[in-house]
Amino acid sequence: MVLDNLSNSLKDAMKKLAGKTVIDRAAVDELVRDLQRALLSSDVNVKLVMQLSQSIKSRALAEDLPKGMNAREHVLRIVYQELVGLVGKEADFALRPQKILMAGLQGSGKTTTTGKLCRYFQRKGLKVAAIGADNFRPGAFAQLETLCKKMNVPCYGDPMEKDAVKIVRDGLEALKDNEVIIVDTAGRHALEDDLIDEIAQINDFLHPDHRWLVIDAAIGQAAREQARRFHEAIGIDGVIVTKMDGTAKGGGAMSAVAETQSGIVFIGEGETIDDLEKFEPNGFISRLLGMGDLKALVEKAEESIDAEDVDVNAMLRGKFSLNDMYKQLEAVQKMGPLKQVMSMLPLGGMKLPTEALDGTAEKMKRFRIIMDSMTPQELDEPSLINTSRMIRVAKGSGTSLEEVRDLMKYYKMMQKTLKGFRGNRMAMGKMMKQMQKGGMGPMGPM
Ligand SMILES: Nc1nc2c(ncn2[C@@H]2O[C@H](COP(=O)(O)OP(=O)(O)OP(=O)(O)O)[C@@H](O)[C@H]2O)c(=O)[nH]1
Ligand SMILES: [Mg+2]
Missing domain, CATH: 1.10.260.30 (Signal recognition particle, SRP54 subunit, M-domain)
Structure with a gap:
């Protein structure tokens, strides 16, 4: 499970609530304090945490109990809904032929994620192939090629070619029998102009169906600025948050992404090819709180x-x-x-x-x-x-x-x-x- 720290402290807070004999103002206050601590230590922005706290408190005390629900469930439902709001909407895509451009800073996990995505589409029965357009880091293509070979996924690259756009053009030609094409690109250690220029050129040439930004969860709420800048350059329509398995700051990264225009598409939670999860806010928060499918339960409880x-x-x-x-x-x-x-x-x-x-x-x-x-x-x-x-x-x-x-x-x-x-x-x-x-x-x- 990703976000173990956050998940454990949220679960503890909910357990405490479950153990209360009465759910009164004091119980709600205590719950909100526990949630605040949990979210702040996951690097969620203070302002967001305060908004969420305020919203839970006022809703818990002001809203009428939905029919068929007790006070405890009412509060739980509000917490659940607010947390779903905090991580934002998922970014969606269709299972059909398409071109996907991968963007992101150096070491964020683009190449690894390109491999994981190939596996994902392959599993869905689509003919998928990858283009390695990273001609910046030596060995970049070999890394992608190795990943693809393991899955029998065709992969195009040319380590000698300096022009990334040409690699993409040749790659499209060489791989034209495939349905899904994923283009891995070079990263830089910071958002420099030449990185932006290069990816903008690839974007103009490729006309991808999706431009997905790969972000390392460890940067926490700094993800907001990164997502914003990449969005300005090429119009990001989905974010993949990687390394959720290795940081306490995942909550911060996710909520920061939610604040930008692009939703989260996938979550990377490990180094192997299968450690990729399609992001789905309801299920994600339910699991974070350790409670089966809360959405289904909340909806059921709403029926009288x-x-x-x-x-x-x-x-x-x-x-x-x-x-x-x-x-x-x-x-x-x-x-x-x-x-x-x-x-x-x-x-x-x-x-x-x-x-x-x-x-x-x-x-x-x-x-x-x-x-x-x-x-x-x-x-x-x-x-x-x-x-x-x-x-x-x-x-x-x-x-x-x-x-x-x-x-x-x-x-x-x-x-x-x-x-x-x-x-x-x-x-x-x-x-x-x-x-x-x-x-x-x-x-x-x-
Ligand atoms: N634990 C963990 N490690 C990951 C995850 N995704 C990627 N990594 C690791 O992060 C490191 C960098 O990943 P790459 O895929 O090479 O990153 P990149 O963005 O392609 O890097 P550049 O090509 O240099 O820009 C590798 O050691 C990966 O194994 C993840 O979800 N969890
Ligand atoms: Mg790479």
Whole structure:
């Protein structure tokens, strides 16, 4: 995982929030202080940190609780949304034939990333090739060629040629059978005029579909200035932040890029060819906070889920009727596949048998249709349901005896599973509360 330091301190802050009995102003203040510390030590700009703090505080205290969400989840949702805002939008591209120009300072990771991108497009089934237009550093072409050879990716270069534009022209000709062409360029140790001139000339000649700037995460918030200057020169439309694995300043680099006009396309997180991740803000922040897919959860929690009459206490005492199951199926249906929902619950080490999780939405729907043909007594006391009743229910619901048996089997399995949980009352109570609330706990994995 990239950004381990930041991630760990954010996770700690969220855990602290999860452990609070009440979420009041003091709890929000404390959370915001923890977030500030975490973000500042990741070199996020002070002004941005302050804006984010202000925004979290005022939203947490002023906004109404969304239906189906408790105060804790409300705050978590705001934190999540604000952090997604901080790292900005992803820069997108299509999986189709295209030319990509790589730009960046010396040592930022252009050549390595060119190799990684070749691998990426190759995996997506596109015919990809690279041009090594770095005639500044001796050995530059050999470096790219070695990378490409390992992947069987065609690579063009001419270490003797001084004119970078000519290399690109010849390269396009030599590689014209390929769909995606990635052009690696020379870096300089600072943004000097001749670097800018050269890349501007290549840009004019190549007319690339994308101009991606490679930035070393270790420069932290200085990334803003670099992105801005390159953007002025050639119109950067995506940034690749590299070496996220080796610095504590990645948060600063990312948030600084977010402030410029170009979004992040990829993140480099290691030296090998596969250490490249397509940047996706929601997933990225969810993982940073250590919590599955928060976006899905936040969206789910926004739908109102009315499961409040699941009788937790009765279930804890040992009663789990078809009625209870019916209500749960209803609640769960509004939240998506059971397997996914269960994976979000704070069950700790406990696992439902996989058969219980394999109920497809379609099957659940059939179950509900069957249950609609049962009497209230039957729903409350399923042991009443003998074969003749099953036949009646099957007829009444337009299903088959087999399907009714299937439902009863499923019910018994759920009942047995819940008995198993009962041994662990705490986890059980927690799970049922989550189910009742319907928020299905973004706080789950904490
Ligand atoms: N840990 C880590 N190292 C990286 C990453 N990306 C690149 N590097 C390393 O950074 C160093 C420089 O990478 P290059 O790809 O040669 O950089 P460049 O921008 O092409 O450099 P010049 O061609 O000299 O301008 C190499 O040692 C790479 O292995 C990354 O995401 N993580
Ligand atoms: Mg290079």
